[in-house]
Amino acid sequence: MSTITDVAREAGVSVATVSRALRGLDRVSPRTRERVFKVATELDYVASPTATSLASGRTQVVGVVAPFLTRWFFATLVSAIEKTLRRHGHHVLLFDLEDESYDRRLPLSQNMLWKRVDGVITLNLPMTDEELELVDRLGLPLVAIGTPVADRPNVRIDDAQAMRLATEHLVSLGHERIAYVGAVPSNVAHIQTPQARLDAFRDVMRVHGLAEHKQWILGSDWTADSAAHDTRTLLSSPERPTAVAAASDEMAIGVMAAARAEGLRIPEDLSVIGIDDHALSAVLGLTTVRQDVAAQGRQAAEILLHALGVDTPDGTETEVVVDTELVVRQSTAPPPAAG
Structure with a gap:
């Protein structure tokens, strides 16, 4: 040999x-x-x-820490990170912090990280003071995707701008009765993204002088199944909205399923829009605000590799805001009264 x-x-x-x-x-x-x-x-x-x-004192392994790994968004990030690291002789060690309850997560511990990884990438995960102290004590560089971590490089989209694009699209079509799906309790592990999108939705409604119906702001665990279940009562009511803005495509897909179960036509009776451009969105004709999830994973991996001494083309950035764009498909149209 x-x-x-x-x-x-x-x-x-x-x-x-x-x-x-x-x-x-x-x-x-x-x-x-x-x-x-x-x-x-x-x-x-x-x-x-x-x-x-x-x-070398290096493991050539990077810890990728996520609140969930079964969701499309997180799986897409992990895939892009792994491919980028692999090209430079590094590998991924996954830490899934999902607990049995949606509104809790497991803590990041020393046993997970010590002598096992050279650095950490967090996926839309706020870090506690204790976790940050641990990462600093172990001397591990950290890059955050989505939710920022204090004084660390960050790769993200502008969540508020994404929801503004989605809501403004519905308003531009003439919708005034607009519901929202994606509110979460304040203790949810990745609260920043849901809150930023909900605040942006409310801002657009307020700017246009449109009424916000509290019963039309629906909570969800950000899955299609949950959104389908959570919107059935609303969509079966005679006082239903003419459009629904969902904080993610997975929830938008659930809303579309619930609408069809109630005999509503999309978009003739109900317009639906999401955020992400999920792998199924084009097939289902879902209007959405596209974010390049894979690009965020690649960029974060390059930044971390650069911190580890690897020569990467885009590794010197400390804050990257990836563009989003409105993609209009068949799930949105003017409301019935305007048609």
Whole structure:
């Protein structure tokens, strides 16, 4: 079996240069890195992860911490992060902090992180003071996606702007009776995104002088099943809205299912809009505000890799706000009275 010394001899460089090149560290020219990789491939050389970790003090593993892993948004982020890290010889260790209850989560502990990861990426997760103290004590760089973490790099969308786009679209079509789905209790683990979107919805309604019906602000656990269940009573009422703004596409899909179960046509009887551009949104004809979830994952991974000494093209940013855009499909139209 080939050794790192064999690779260095064949490539005409030092053992240290081979080590830096294969770990994706800087101070290695692109031409040298390419030659080292070519020789390593030809010699079937694979570095021992244990030996590399002992020599460098690094595990080449990044902890990705999420409040949920079963949702499309989080799964898409993890996939993009993993692919980006893998290209630079790093890997993902997932920490799913989901508890049995939607409004609670498990804490991040020293046993999860110590000597297991080189850095941390959080996915829309507020950190407690105790968790931040732990990360600092262990000397781990941290990048936050979505909910910011104090004094750490952050990659996100403007949640308020996304909901403003969605609500303004409904208003521009002539809707005045608009409901909202996606309010959550204040103790929910990822409260910032739901609250920012609800506040933006209310702001648009207020700016246009439209009445906000308290019974039309519906809570949800941000799943399609929950939204379908939570909106059935509202949609079966004779005093129902003509449009629903959902804080996510998954909830919007649930609203569409509930509407059809009540015999309502979309968009003739009810317009529905969401946020995300979920993998199923185009198939279902859902109007939405698109966010590039994968791009956020890639950017966060590059920033963390840069903090670990890896040369990445976009790793020097400290705050990245990814654009959103309105995508109009078949689920929205003027209200019946205007049609």
